[in-house]
Amino acid sequence: xxxxxxxxxxxxxxxxxxxxxxxxxxxxxxxxxxxxxxxxxxxxxxxxxxxxxxxxxxxxxxxxxxxxxxxxxxxxxxxxxxxxxxxxxxxxxxxxxxxxxxxxxxxxxxxxxxxxxxxxxxxxxxxxxxxxxxxxxxxxxxxxxxxxxxxxxxxxxxxxxxxxxxxxxxxxxxxxxxxxxxxxxxxxxxxxxxxxxxxxxxxxxxxxxxxxxxxxxxxxxxxxxxxxxxxxxxxxxxxxxxxxxxxxxxxxxxxxxx
Amino acid sequence: xxxxxxxxxxxxxxxxxxxxxxxxxxxxxxxxxxxxxxxxxxxxxxxxxxxxxxxxxxxxxxxxxxxxxxxxxxxxxxxxxxxxxxxxxxxxxxxxxxxxxxxxxxxxxxxxxxxxxxxxxxxxxxxxxxxxxxxxxxxxxxxxxxxxxxxxxxxxxxxxxxxxxxxxxxxxxxxxxxxxxxxxxxxx
Amino acid sequence: xxxxxxxxxxxxxxxxxxxxxxxxxxxxxxxxxxxxxxxxxxxxxxxxxxxxxxxxxxxxxxxxxxxxxxxxxxxxxxx
Numbered sequence: 093x094x095x096x097x098x099x100x101x102x103x104x105x106x107x108x109x110x111x112x113x114x115x116x117x118x119x120x121x122x123x124x125x126x127x128x129x130x131x132x133x134x135x136x137x138x139x140x141x142x143x144x145x146x147x148x149x150x151x152x153x154x155x156x157x158x159x160x161x162x163x164x165x166x167x168x169x170x171x172x173x174x175x176x177x178x179x180x181x182x183x184x185x186x187x188x189x190x191x192x193x194x195x196x197x198x199x200x201x202x203x204x205x206x207x208x209x210x211x212x213x214x215x216x217x218x219x220x221x222x223x224x225x226x227x228x229x230x231x232x233x234x235x236x237x238x239x240x241x242x243x244x245x246x247x248x249x250x251x252x253x254x255x256x257x258x259x260x261x262x263x264x265x266x267x268x269x270x271x272x273x274x275x276x277x278x279x280x281x282x283x284x285x286x287x288x289x290x291x292x293x294x295x296x297x298x299x300x301x302x303x304x305x306x307x308x309x310x311x312x313x314x315x316x317x318x319x320x321x322x323x324x325x326x327x328x329x330x331x332x333x334x335x336x337x338x339x340x341x342x343x344x345x346x347x348x349x350x
Numbered sequence: 351x352x353x354x355x356x357x358x359x360x361x362x363x364x365x366x367x368x369x370x371x372x373x374x375x376x377x378x379x380x381x382x383x384x385x386x387x388x389x390x391x392x393x394x395x396x397x398x399x400x401x402x403x404x405x406x407x408x409x410x411x412x413x414x415x416x417x418x419x420x421x422x423x424x425x426x427x428x429x430x431x432x433x434x435x436x437x438x439x440x441x442x443x444x445x446x447x448x449x450x451x452x453x454x455x456x457x458x459x460x461x462x463x464x465x466x467x468x469x470x471x472x473x474x475x476x477x478x479x480x481x482x483x484x485x486x487x488x489x490x491x492x493x494x495x496x497x498x499x500x501x502x503x504x505x506x507x508x509x510x511x512x513x514x515x516x517x518x519x520x521x522x523x524x525x526x527x528x529x530x531x532x533x534x535x536x537x538x
Numbered sequence: 539x540x541x542x543x544x545x546x547x548x549x550x551x552x553x554x555x556x557x558x559x560x561x562x563x564x565x566x567x568x569x570x571x572x573x574x575x576x577x578x579x580x581x582x583x584x585x586x587x588x589x590x591x592x593x594x595x596x597x598x599x600x601x602x603x604x605x606x607x608x609x610x611x612x613x614x615x616x617x
Contacts, residue, residue: 304516
């Protein structure tokens, strides 16, 4: 029934990265940063341009009513610092874009995609391919959760989705249950600790919170992939999100057949 | 039982879900959970549930410092239970009294008991889910426990009756076969 | 004629559809809700979300004052 990745009995394979960058400190980034700090990651960089909104509180564990209006990175950083005094923390209030994304990858062992826009997810995936650093993709849309580890030489997000979809609710119109976001964010953290063992392969984890059914889908690198395919040379570009809203939501791309 | 304005603002993103709506959010707000014992995973479940409007009766103090300094009411005023609890949440080894509907979180998985489950079967299943896990996995298991309880409050849970279990299992967290107590073992 | 009126011209996403959804939930099956809205986001998202929730979109008209008038019929045909 439920099938989501966790290191479990392969304890020996668990590899705790020293420096991790969490892009987005919302529904996914809060549980992911908690789980990574608990796992003993030495340094976390939190990146998010937004301030805490009251509609975030039901699912973003670091943000409490008194934090409304504060920068999310500061609100989360304060709680992480209090609970994990030896954790190294860097707080970057700002947006990830084509001009700064490569430096983020180069400065960390791994990046967590806890963002809420479709275009930024593809930007992060392209940058992961260029920088040859692992990225943990994650998304929640209604009762569906997705997560995948994008590894150097492995399939990337464009192998999975080809082109960014245009007709998904990319704004806060999409509902999300607090525990679904927590589950996917925590799953991303466990994937961060577990490098894929096989080159050119990855597992897409699909959770259905409505039925509690889940599955893992084997994803292969596509030879003609525009980002990671043979001879491909991705260009990092800033594309506007389809429907910009004051408080964007976590959203996942619509799947095309991998 | 209409939602107050600050509740509409806070839970708007849950209300937007077709399967939740205003009615479902009210169900979440009126499904108190009694926290019988604590562990790191239970603490995660408590914080997830408190944030999204599940009232909690905490019999035991936090285990992990995750909620240290954050009184539940400060986290969310709706997290204070004013009604009798409808379900129990506890670590796997908890031996005390449980409500008929109970979620037990072990180091290796989560066990859920519906209204008619034999307590000995639940305990046997929960014991089989004890064991060490990576601290990151506690967040995963706690979130799963919270999801099971939220689904239960919303009334769309196929595991509403009987006993079910989920186990960490590389590369998956899979449905596990519940362990039966001697009285309910096949052949007895 | 509509059975209820709702003005969401001052709301921003995600509260635009939250207000509409709660209003529709409070109406009996078949009742008509008139919504006054403003801006690109609700214009695109509110009718779509209402349809996804199983309600009927009867009409959407631009008004002289720059707002729009959306007429919805509440449908509670199960989940």
